[in-house]
């Protein structure tokens with residue numbers, strides 16, 4: 226790593242002697258004393274937060290002021306104490322010092338060293354398309370962008386193309402037609418703008434190429450679930466950190482889902498969630514309360530459990546796994562894998578980057594007949610032309626078939642067709658038809674509880690077993706259905722704690738109707754994902770699913786990524802790792818749920 230030869234003697238702004246040192250992935254600006262006292266540290270910042278160093282050409286120095294000295298500009302995000310993990314007080318720091326002629330050759334080398342060490346594997350001076358929604362969240366996006374975001378981006382040498390959205394779906398229109406010349410698309414708004422950008426990019430004839438441009442959100446909306454997943458609960462609304470992510474973020478491949486609405490055959494793309502029941506009411510029913518920020522969702526939740534309205538649907542799931550202990554273990558193993566592979570500094574091990582691009586849901590679940598395997602190459606900034614492979618499905622008999630028809634790397638996303646469930650799909654009837662009587666077993670049950678057996682006469686028969694604890698039983702009422710693709714849906718709700726980014730699977734929660742007190746108690750710990758372990762919260766990892774509306778008058782609306790749609794029926798399938806976000810560490814924020822090792826796992 227950095228060593229003593231990267232020390233650079235300089236003259237500080239106060240004419241005192243100084244030393245710039247780059248060591249242990251950290252820049253220190255020291256003021257030296259003449260009397261042998263220890264140097265005074267004026268700035269200390271991890272290289273991850275360092276933005277820009279520029280040594281003026283000797284000819285451009287003003288001889289009057291500087292003599293033969295050359296000006297060296299240093300731009301960084303500094304925080305209290307400069308600790309790597311202290312992200313709470315990040316702010317833009319601009320320093321300039323002078324380099325004496327005798328040190329000029331060394332200074333040129335020093336500038337290149339600090340720039341390459343702080344941008345390891347990351348493109349410098351990115352071209353940024355910045356979309357700003359002036360009405361998202363509390364309506365402060367414009368001032369936040371002008372006061373904080375733009376100065377940081379400009380200090381890092383980024384070229385910013387700023388466009389303000391003027392109407393609903395404007396961001397989608399822009400993304401659908403914009404020239405693909407940007408390194409990153411930043412959205413100053415909430416999750417809605419990310420959804421629009423992804424839909425715009427995914428609708429293009431060159432969707433696969435367009436979706437390689439990563440998206441970096443700036444949290445000026447209400448919930449900003451993407452930011453919670455990227456930066457954690459504490460830093461969800463940390464604007465300087467999110468801006469740093471535009472500059473220094475690494476590619477994080479994510480899955481997109483096609484949601485096909487029937488009978489219209491309209492398709493929308495989803496990157497975060499689809500919801501029915503209470504989760505729709507608490508989002509759409511509180512839109513007039515945007516001024517509350519994300520508190521409006523908690524208000525909606527409490528209101529929802531007070532009314533306890535059930536949701537009636539027929540749900541068909543192609544389940545890959547439904548064992549909570551095993552799902553938690555796999556998600557935790559994934560975190561350990563990632564942790565073990567980090568290297569010091571501003572980058573991560575390129576080998577790990579490679580690994581992140583493969584190894585998706587490849588573990589076969591006992592008795593499962595449909596394991597999604599994908600083998601996409603990881604994309605990286607500046608290599609937007611990397612070939613992407615189609616996803617495949619390995620069947621129980623070991624044969625491998627293409628799941629999507631192969632489309633070349635620059636082509637569109639193939640059209641969605643209505644799904645054809647087979648007898649191994651799990652069917653849940655949430656109409657509660659048998660309420661009042663003893664609930665009966667679900668029509669197919671779980672992967673392990675009900676299997677299809679071929680009889681000697683060639684007919685098949687279902688082997689019925691007693692449902693295990695926590696398994697859905699037809700006749701239960703459903704409070705909500707929530708399918709998601711990243712752990713947090715808001716700061717106070719980690720609905721899918723075992724969700725693994727880009728694994729080609731959707732995490733589905735079916736929440737049974739339970740006594741109000743039990744739901745109210747579930748609020749405590751919801752942000753930590755503790756409700757996951759409740760038996761009344763049925764949890765499945767699925768590769769595709771269908772939902773039919775059994776009460777169109779009573780529940781006309783469902784949501785895709787928080788946007789509402791009228792519905793009769795919808796079919797959902799995954800396009801693994803087809804889109805990209807930016808993340809400072811190349812992954813989602815690791816929750817305590819995944820860090821801790823309790824006795825369940």
Ligand SMILES: Nc1ncnc2c1ncn2[C@@H]1O[C@H](COP(=O)(O)OP(=O)(O)OP(=O)(O)O)[C@@H](O)[C@H]1O
Pocket residue numbers: 358359360361362363390391392393394395414415416417418419421445446447448449450515787
């Ligand atoms: N100028 C505008 N006037 C009216 N609506 C707009 C304008 N620009 C964007 N929109 C719409 O604003 C809506 C809300 O945006 P967004 O979802 O990003 O913020 P939010 O709802 O506050 O945050 P979150 O989704 O995180 O709760 C989107 O549907 C978007 O299309």
